[in-house]
Amino acid sequence: MSQLKYAFYTGCSAKGVAPELYDSTRLVAEKLGMELIELEAATCCGAGAVQEKDEFLAYTINARNLALAEELGLDLLTICNTCTVMLRDTKFKLDNDPELKAAVNEVLREAGLEYKGTSEVTHFLWEVIDGVGLDKLKSMVVRPLKDFNIAPFYGCHIIRPVYLIGYEDPDNPKSMEMVIEALGGNPKDHEARLACCGFHSFWSAEDEVTLRLTAMDTKAAKEEKADFMVTPCPLCHTQLDAMQEEAEERIGTQIGMPILHLPQMIGLALGMNPKDLGLHKHIVPTDNIIKKITSSK
Amino acid sequence: METFKLRVFRYDPTKDSEPYYKEYTLPVEKGMTVLAALFKVKEEQDPTLSFRYNCRAAICGSCSMRINGHGTLACKEQVTKILEKYNTDTITVEPIGNVKPLKDLIFDFDYLLNKMKKVKPWFIPKEPPPPDGKEYRQSPEDHHKIDFASDCILCASCVSECNAFKANEEYLTPFVFSKAYRYAADSRDGAKRERLEAVLDKLNLEWCVRCWQCTTNCPKEVQPYENIIRLRIMAAEEGFKTPGERHAEIFEEDIRERGLLNEMLLPIRQEGLLGAIKRAPFGIKMLLKGKANIADFFGGHKVKRHEEVVKIYEKAKEKEKEVRIRIPQILGVVYEDKRKTIRRANFLDKGGNE
Numbered sequence: 001m002s003q004l005k006y007a008f009y010t011g012c013s014a015k016g017v018a019p020e021l022y023d024s025t026r027l028v029a030e031k032l033g034m035e036l037i038e039l040e041a042a043t044c045c046g047a048g049a050v051q052e053k054d055e056f057l058a059y060t061i062n063a064r065n066l067a068l069a070e071e072l073g074l075d076l077l078t079i080c081n082t083c084t085v086m087l088r089d090t091k092f093k094l095d096n097d098p099e100l101k102a103a104v105n106e107v108l109r110e111a112g113l114e115y116k117g118t119s120e121v122t123h124f125l126w127e128v129i130d131g132v133g134l135d136k137l138k139s140m141v142v143r144p145l146k147d148f149n150i151a152p153f154y155g156c157h158i159i160r161p162v163y164l165i166g167y168e169d170p171d172n173p174k175s176m177e178m179v180i181e182a183l184g185g186n187p188k189d190h191e192a193r194l195a196c197c198g199f200h201s202f203w204s205a206e207d208e209v210t211l212r213l214t215a216m217d218t219k220a221a222k223e224e225k226a227d228f229m230v231t232p233c234p235l236c237h238t239q240l241d242a243m244q245e246e247a248e249e250r251i252g253t254q255i256g257m258p259i260l261h262l263p264q265m266i267g268l269a270l271g272m273n274p275k276d277l278g279l280h281k282h283i284v285p286t287d288n289i290i291k292k293i294t295s296s297k
Numbered sequence: 298m299e300t301f302k303l304r305v306f307r308y309d310p311t312k313d314s315e316p317y318y319k320e321y322t323l324p325v326e327k328g329m330t331v332l333a334a335l336f337k338v339k340e341e342q343d344p345t346l347s348f349r350y351n352c353r354a355a356i357c358g359s360c361s362m363r364i365n366g367h368g369t370l371a372c373k374e375q376v377t378k379i380l381e382k383y384n385t386d387t388i389t390v391e392p393i394g395n396v397k398p399l400k401d402l403i404f405d406f407d408y409l410l411n412k413m414k415k416v417k418p419w420f421i422p423k424e425p426p427p428p429d430g431k432e433y434r435q436s437p438e439d440h441h442k443i444d445f446a447s448d449c450i451l452c453a454s455c456v457s458e459c460n461a462f463k464a465n466e467e468y469l470t471p472f473v474f475s476k477a478y479r480y481a482a483d484s485r486d487g488a489k490r491e492r493l494e495a496v497l498d499k500l501n502l503e504w505c506v507r508c509w510q511c512t513t514n515c516p517k518e519v520q521p522y523e524n525i526i527r528l529r530i531m532a533a534e535e536g537f538k539t540p541g542e543r544h545a546e547i548f549e550e551d552i553r554e555r556g557l558l559n560e561m562l563l564p565i566r567q568e569g570l571l572g573a574i575k576r577a578p579f580g581i582k583m584l585l586k587g588k589a590n591i592a593d594f595f596g597g598h599k600v601k602r603h604e605e606v607v608k609i610y611e612k613a614k615e616k617e618k619e620v621r622i623r624i625p626q627i628l629g630v631v632y633e634d635k636r637k638t639i640r641r642a643n644f645l646d647k648g649g650n651e
Contacts, residue, residue: 012558017588041602043556046548048507052529053545056617057610061552064609085509096625103620107612111605160509161522163630170513170632171367172383196460196508203567204503204540205461212464213506242583281587 004131006077007069007119008036009087012044013234014079017242020278021234024263025079025124027277031140031270032132036077039068045086048200056103062090063104063115075120077127079263081157081233082200087121088164123158125175125232125262126167134182142271144184147296148289150265151188151226152176153217153240155233156196170194176230179262183269192220197239207250214239214247218257228258228289230265237261242283258286268293301325301380303334305346306391308398316398318389319343325376331388332360332371335402348402355516358452362402363391368457370516394457395466409453412469416477416495423487439484442624446479449519455511461504469501471511471521478524481531493532502528503541518627527624543567553610556600561593 014022029036042065044050046058065087069076078084094101095117105114128137159170168175173194177187198213218240221229231237241259248255259282267277274293279286300322308316321338332350339346351357353372360371365383371390379388392404399405422433455471462468474496481492496502502525511521533542547566551558561580565573583589592598600606 012560015557016560016590016593017583019588019590041556041600041605043552043600043606044548044558046552047558048526049541049545049548050552052526053533053542054549054614054617055530055622056620057549057613060609060613061606064605093622093625097623100620100622103616107609107616110608110612113605113609156506156508156510160513161627162513162632163627166630166632168632169382171365195463196506196510198460198464198506200507201461201504203544204500205465208467208499209461209464209504209506213460216464242579242588246579283582283586283588 004033004127005035005037005074006122006127007072007074008038009042009065009069009076009078009083010038011078011080011083011234012047013238017238018234018261020264020281021079021237021261024261024267024277027272028263028267028270029124031267031272032128032137034127034131037072037074039065039076042068045083047082048086051086051089058086059090059093059100060104060107062087063094063108064111064113066091066117066119066121067108067113067115069119070116073118075122077122077124079124079232080235081123081155082235084121084123085157085161085164091117091121092164123167123232125158125179128179128262128266129175134178137179137266138182141183141269143269143293143296145180145265145269145293146184146186147292148185148227149188149225150180150185151190151221151224151229152180152193153197153221153229153231153236153259154194155231155236158232159194176232176262179266180230183266185265185269188221188224188226190220190224190226192217195220197236199235199239202239210239211243211247211250214243215251215253215255218244218247218255218259219251219253221257222255226257227292228260228286230260230262232262234261244284256284258282258284258289260286260289298325298380298386300386301376302387303338304387304389305335305338305401306389306398307346307401309345309400320387325380327377329376330372331362331364331374331376331379331390334376334388335371335390347400356450358450361393361452361454361457363394363457365389366458368393368454368514370452370454373516393453395459395462396453396456404453406451406453409456409470409473413451413473413476415469415498416473416480416492417488418476418480420480420483421486421488421491423485433485435484442482442484443479445518445520445624445626446475446482446524448517449475449479449521450517452516454514454516455519455521457514458510460506460508460510465504467499467501468504469496471505471525472519474502474505474528475519475521475524478528478531481528489531490535493528493535493537496528497532497537497539500539502532503539512627520627523624540567549610553607554599555597556603556606557597559593559597561589562596 051058180187198210202210264277274290303321307319349359351359355373392398397405481489505525564576
C-alpha cells in the first residue's frame with residue numbers, strides 16, 4: 001500500500017478556478033490509499049502558451065518541476081491533461097537530446113537544481129487503474145452508479161499525441177469506460193467522446209471555434225441521454241461547465257449538461273458526501289445527480 | 298472470425314436525396330487492406346461503388362477515407378488490425394470528414410486546394426540563382442527544419458477530424474499550415490512575412506485548439522500540429538502581436554512573479570478594461586460558486602522557493618538565444634497497454650552531426 005506514493009503536481013486550475021478538483025482528489029486519493037506529497041514549489045507548466053513563445057524557457061521551468069519530483073525520489077502525478085502533456089513533452093525532449101539537457105541543467109544550476117530524468121510523469125486516471133487497480137476500486141464501491149448513464153469526455157491531452165502520451169490507443173481508448181464500469185455505472189458512447197472542448201483557442205477564437213465546440217460536445221452527451229459527462233481534465237471541465245451557458249446562448253438552445261471531475265465521480269461511488277466533493281461549486285447544477293445518488297442504496 | 302462486414306457510405310447526387318450506408322460481407326483474409334476489401338466489393342459484388350486510389354503503397358495520398366471514425370489511407374490499414382483495434386466485426390468506411398462528399402467515398406478536394414492557394418505553396422526565392430549555375434542549396438541542418446513538413450502527400454487525413462475545422466469551415470486546416478510552414482521555414486525562401494500574414498488573416502493560425510488530432514491521423518509523420526506551433530513561434534519572433542502572443546506573455550509574467558497562473562486577473566490583462574467589464578458577470582458567477590478566491594483579485598499567493606524560479610527565469614531568458622532546439626522525428630512510435638513498457642520514440646537528429 002505504501003508504495004502508492006507520488007509527487008503531487010496540482011497545476012494552476014486546481015489551485016485556481018477548480019478548487020473542487022483539488023479537494024476531491026485529496027479525499028479520494030486518501031481513501032484509495034494513494035499518498036500525495038504536494039509539490040508546493042512547482043510552477044505553471046506553460047500550458048502550451050509559453051512553449052509557443054519561448055520554447056527554451058518552457059523546457060527549463062518544466063525541468064525544474066520534474067527536478068522537484070526527483071528530489072523526493074517519486075513519480076510526478078498530475079490531475080490535468082495539459083500539464084501531463086507539457087511535462088511529458090519536456091521530459092521527452094530532454095531525455096532524447098543531450099545537448100538540450102546540458103543547456104537546461106546549466107540554467108538549473110543557478111538555483112542548485114539538476115534534471116536527471118529519473119521520475120515518470122503519470123496521471124491520476126492511470127494510477128487509479130495501474131496503481132490502485134480496478135478490482136480493488138470495485139471492491140470499495142458502496143454506492144454503485146448503476147442508475148447513471150455516464151458520458152466520458154477524455155480531453156485531448158490524455159490520449160494524444162502517442163509519442164508523448166502512449167498510454168492507450170488514441171483512436172479507441174478504454175480507460176475512462178473501465179473506471180466507470182468498475183464503479184457500476186453505464187458508460188455512454190457519444191459523438192464527442194474523443195473531441196476537443198475548445199479551451200485552448202478561447203482568447204483567439206471564442207466565437208469562431210471555442211464555444212461552438214463546447215456546444216457540440218455537451219449536446220452530443222445530451223443526445224445520448226447521459227446524466228452527466230465526466231472528464232479527467234480541469235481545463236475541459238471549466239470549458240464545458242463554466243462556459244456552457246455562453247455556448248448555449250450562441251446556439252440558442254438550452255443544454256444543461258452537468259460535468260463532473262473524475263475524482264468526484266469516484267468519490268460518489270465510494271460513498272462520500274457530494275458537498276465534500278464540491279459538487280455544489282459547479283456552474284451547471286448537479287442537483288439531480290445528488291438527489292439520485294443519495295436516494296439510491 | 299471468418300467473415301466481416303464492410304459498411305460503406307453510399308451517395309450518388311444524381312439519384313440519392315440523402316446518403317445511406319450499405320453493408321457487404323467479405324471473408325477475413327490475412328494481410329488484406331481496406332482498399333483491397335473495397336476492390337473485392339467492386340469486382341465481385343457491386344460495380345457501382347466509387348472510390349479514389351492509385352499507388353496502393355501510401356505514397357500518392359489518393360485513397361484517404363474515414364475508417365471507423367478516423368481519417369487515414371485505406372491502402373495502409375489492414376482489415377484484421379482494424380477489427381482487433383475496435384473489437385468489432387464491422388468496418389465502417391466513409392469519405393474524409395468535414396468536407397463535402399461528391400460520390401460515395403470521393404470528397405471535394407478542390408475546396409481544400411483553394412484554401413492551400415492562399416499560402417502560396419510554392420518556392421519564392423530570396424536571391425537570384427547561384428552564379429555557378431547550380432541549384433539553390435541549403436545545409437543539412439536547414440533542410441532538417443522542413444524535412445518532415447515536405448513529406449505531405451495532400452491526402453487530407455488531417456482534415457477529417459480536425460476540431461477547429463469541424464467548428465468553422467473558414468479554418469485553413471492543418472495541411473495548409475504545414476505547407477505554409479514548409480516554405481516559410483525554408484532557408485532559401487524570400488516570402489516568410491507574406492506567408493505569416495496569410496496564415497494570420499482573421500487570426501486563423503490561432504484558431505487551432507491544440508488537440509493534436511492532425512498529427513495523430515497523419516499517415517506520413519508530417520507533424521501538422523507541431524508545424525502550426527512552429528509557425529506561431531516564427532510569428533512571435535517576427536514581431537507579430539496577437540492574442541496568443543499576449544497570452545504567452547501573461548503566462549511568463551505570472552511564472553516569474555508568482556509561479557502559478559492567476560486565472561481571475563487573466564481577462565483584464567488579456568483584453569484590457571473593456572474586456573474586464575465584459576467578463577465581469579462571469580467572474581462574479583465564479584466567485585459566488587466558490588470557484589474563485591477573493592485574494593486572487595489582489596494578486597494571489599506565491600509558490601514556495603519562488604526565488605529559484607526568478608533565478609532560473611532570468612538565466613533561461615539570457616541563454617535562450619544561443620540554444621539550438623532540434624525538431625524530433627517521431628516515426629515508429631506505438632502505444633502499448635502497459636505504462637511502464639511504453640516504447641519511446643525514435644529520436645533522430647538528421648541535421649546535426651552528419
